Amino acid sequence: MTTRILQFGVTGQLARELLGQAKDFDVEITALSRAEADFADPHAVVRRLDDVKADLVVLAAAYTAVDLAESERDLAFKVNAETPGAIARALGPDGPALVQISTDFVFAGDKGALYVESDPTAPLNVYGASKLAGEQAILAACPRALILRTSWVVSSHGKNFVKTMLRAAGEGRALKVVDDQFGRPTAARDLARFILGQAARLAAAPAGDPAFGLHHFANVGEVTWKGFADGIFDIALGGAAPVVAAGSAADWPSPARRPARGTLDTSKLEQTFGVTLRPWREPLAEIVAELQSERSAA
Numbered sequence: 001m002t003t004r005i006l007q008f009g010v011t012g013q014l015a016r017e018l019l020g021q022a023k024d025f026d027v028e029i030t031a032l033s034r035a036e037a038d039f040a041d042p043h044a045v046v047r048r049l050d051d052v053k054a055d056l057v058v059l060a061a062a063y064t065a066v067d068l069a070e071s072e073r074d075l076a077f078k079v080n081a082e083t084p085g086a087i088a089r090a091l092g093p094d095g096p097a098l099v100q101i102s103t104d105f106v107f108a109g110d111k112g113a114l115y116v117e118s119d120p121t122a123p124l125n126v127y128g129a130s131k132l133a134g135e136q137a138i139l140a141a142c143p144r145a146l147i148l149r150t151s152w153v154v155s156s157h158g159k160n161f162v163k164t165m166l167r168a169a170g171e172g173r174a175l176k177v178v179d180d181q182f183g184r185p186t187a188a189r190d191l192a193r194f195i196l197g198q199a200a201r202l203a204a205a206p207a208g209d210p211a212f213g214l215h216h217f218a219n220v221g222e223v224t225w226k227g228f229a230d231g232i233f234d235i236a237l238g239g240a241a242p243v244v245a246a247g248s249a250a251d252w253p254s255p256a257r258r259p260a261r262g263t264l265d266t267s268k269l270e271q272t273f274g275v276t277l278r279p280w281r282e283p284l285a286e287i288v289a290e291l292q293s294e295r296s297a298a
């Protein structure tokens with residue numbers, strides 16, 4: 001049976017991958033843009049839930065401007081916590097299942113090992129705190145919610161690290177990249193594929209099913225931003241890859257503090273769902289190929 005998905009968000013990295021890959025799955029997506037459902041207005045968004053018959057609701061809309069959130073705290077909390085919480089309360093135990101995406105920024109990054117789902121949270125910035133408040137509001141209200149914490153999301157769309165690095169290399173700039181923050185890059189395409197692949201199971205699963213609750217999702221392999229940049233240039237430019245100098249996060253003071261090592265352990269998700277996550281270089285090669293073919297077609 002076709003799984004009917006109500007998706008919030010149209011233009012974001014994950015939103016676009018969900019829409020682009022829907023044809024490969026037995027799903028039918030109705031996606032609402034910010035103009036149709038602005039998460040700054042929880043009541044308006046909740047009203048939209050009655051307009052669409054859905055088996056699964058996927059929140060691909062979020063306030064993701066990490067530095068700006070430091071000066072827009074109220075808006076970040078409204079979009080990332082209040083509205084997701086209001087949606088979860090409206091769905092309750094008997095409505096469609098819910099998928100929310102959260103972040104490694106709920107952690108302080110000082111554990112000295114990979115983070116598992118049950119580790120204590122201690123966000124260093126407003127964005128992380130708003131996403132954590134969203135997790136808590138959803139889990140308190142909706143027993144059929146899956147929260148996927150992810151990290152370092154990249155794709156061929158929108159703004160992200162892969163595109164920033166390739167643009168910088170194209171401009172011939174000397175490159176210095178942070179080499180003291182660690183994480184696991186994650187392709188929006190892999191995250192979208194996972195959600196779509198699990199849609200039927202999530203739509204049918206009862207409260208208490210191990211699929212619900214907190215899970216970590218990231219591609220395999222821990223790197224620093226510099227290690228990631230080296231990988232990007234290696235794949236995109238091969239022998240012509242620029243030399244990247246190692247920098248410290250302290251060299252680029254920013255409004256929001258970031259975890260030094262918020263790297264996620266994904267074993268719970270791999271065991272619960274029986275999936276194998278790909279090393280980050282594999283989807284990265286696909287993203288680079290997509291960007292290169294877009295450039296040569298332009």
Ligand SMILES: NC(=O)c1ccc[n+]([C@@H]2O[C@H](COP(=O)([O-])OP(=O)(O)OC[C@H]3O[C@@H](n4cnc5c(N)ncnc54)[C@H](OP(=O)(O)O)[C@@H]3O)[C@@H](O)[C@H]2O)c1
Binds near residue numbers: 010012153154
């Ligand atoms: N990007 C990362 O590195 C990263 C890391 C960890 C977790 N995450 C989480 O992963 C999820 C997907 O991230 P992403 O990279 O796909 O984000 P993204 O590319 O920044 O897209 C965010 C989406 O949210 C929409 N949006 C923003 N404000 C809104 C509002 N007030 N009302 C309705 N929609 C609004 C945007 O619409 P407009 O185009 O109209 O602005 C856009 O479609 C998010 O929950 C994010 O917190 C991301």
